[in-house]
Amino acid sequence: MLASALAMDKVMSKHVFAQAGIASPAYVALRRGDQVDFTAVTSRLGPKTVVKPANEGSAIGVTISHTPDELPAAVEEAFRYDESVLVEQFVSGVEVTVGIIGNDELRVLPTLEIVPEHEFYDYDSKYIPGMSRHIIPARVSEEARAECQRLSLEAHSALGCRGMSRSDTIVDEAGRIWLLEVNTIPGMTATSLLPDAARADGLEFPALCDLLIELALEARR
Ligand SMILES: Nc1ncnc2c1ncn2[C@@H]1O[C@H](COP(=O)(O)OP(=O)(O)O)[C@@H](O)[C@H]1O
Ligand SMILES: [Mg+2]
Structure with missing residues (x-):
């Protein structure tokens, strides 16, 4: 609850990221x-x-x-x-998002590069099929991928997320990574990012849903 409230507020999130030493624009x-x-x-x-x-x-x-x-x-x-x-x-570079699944033991999903048809990942890119491409793994260096995953884990923990989260980052031309935001209730539609990354990691959508329900029940116990 607190995690979602914190993450929903982009100014509050910035304070948490700064405290955790995570670079954000x-x-x-x-x-x-x-x-x-x-x-x-x-x-x-x-x-x-x-x-x-x-x-x-x-x-x-x-x-x-x-x-x-x-x-x-x-x-x-x-x-x-x-x-x-x-x-x-404005940070120019490759937009990479990383999903995390779990309560105590965390599963880090593969990096997913977002290539929007529009100038940035806007509303249409998010919800209209064909308005963005998802590339797994992201076309950045091996080190940058690992670093995106590490930062996403850190952000997940810093915010106290449970069950799942998805962190949006940008890898700039120098290979530096900037955290844009953490989504505690990431999109779960047919064009959404986390389900795609989960699928690439061997977790089909029905299994993903089962797992998320299990994790939510476990978190309440
Ligand atoms: N500082 C930035 N530099 C470059 N592009 C950005 C920046 N912030 C956001 N964007 C673009 O705008 C999109 C939406 O911004 P984001 O902070 O993730 O808000 P939302 O919660 O609406 O998804 C991002 O996915 C990215 O494409
Ligand atoms: Mg976003």
């Missing part, structure tokens, strides 16, 4: 009604940023602001969904 947190100094935000984060409501999911209200002049509209859009908004430094 630089950001500025805004509250509705703040007098925003856009010049200061840009000089801190660089010209290209990603603006997100703190508490949404499915990329709802998320906008990439390519240049500083796009920033005010992007911020206004995010405030339609939440009174707390995050402006993040």
Whole structure:
């Protein structure tokens, strides 16, 4: 419960990640009604940023602001969904997601690279078949894959997740890994990521569902 509440709030998550020593993109947190100094935000984060409501999911209200002049509209859009908004430094690289399954003994799923048809992994990419490709394992170095898995495990534990989680990361050109977020209730649709990674690990969807139910019951005992 606390894990989901923490993970749902992208600003709160950032505090937990920082405490755990997990790198996450630089950001500025805004509250509705703040007098925003856009010049200061840009000089801190660089010209290209990603603006997100703190508490949404499915990329709802998320906008990439390519240049500083796009920033005010992007911020206004995010405030339609939440009174707390995050402006993040844009990190270019390969998007890699890692699923974790388990309560005490944790099973780390293979890395999955997301290749969206659109500019980023937006709502359509997530839910419309064919709008994104899933590549397993991710096309990054062996070391980067292992590091994505290690960081996802660490983030899972730092947030106190139970049962499952799925961490979204970006591997940049220098091979550095940035944690975007941890999903405590990852998508489980036909186009979703965790079921695909589980399948690649020998866990078909019905077996995955059985396992998750078992883990949820076990966690309550
Ligand atoms: N800092 C960033 N740099 C580059 N792309 C990003 C960044 N943050 C988010 N994105 C893109 O936006 C998508 C949605 O962002 P995310 O933080 O995962 O929110 P959501 O909870 O809506 O999935 C990501 O999957 C990624 O494609
Ligand atoms: Mg996400």
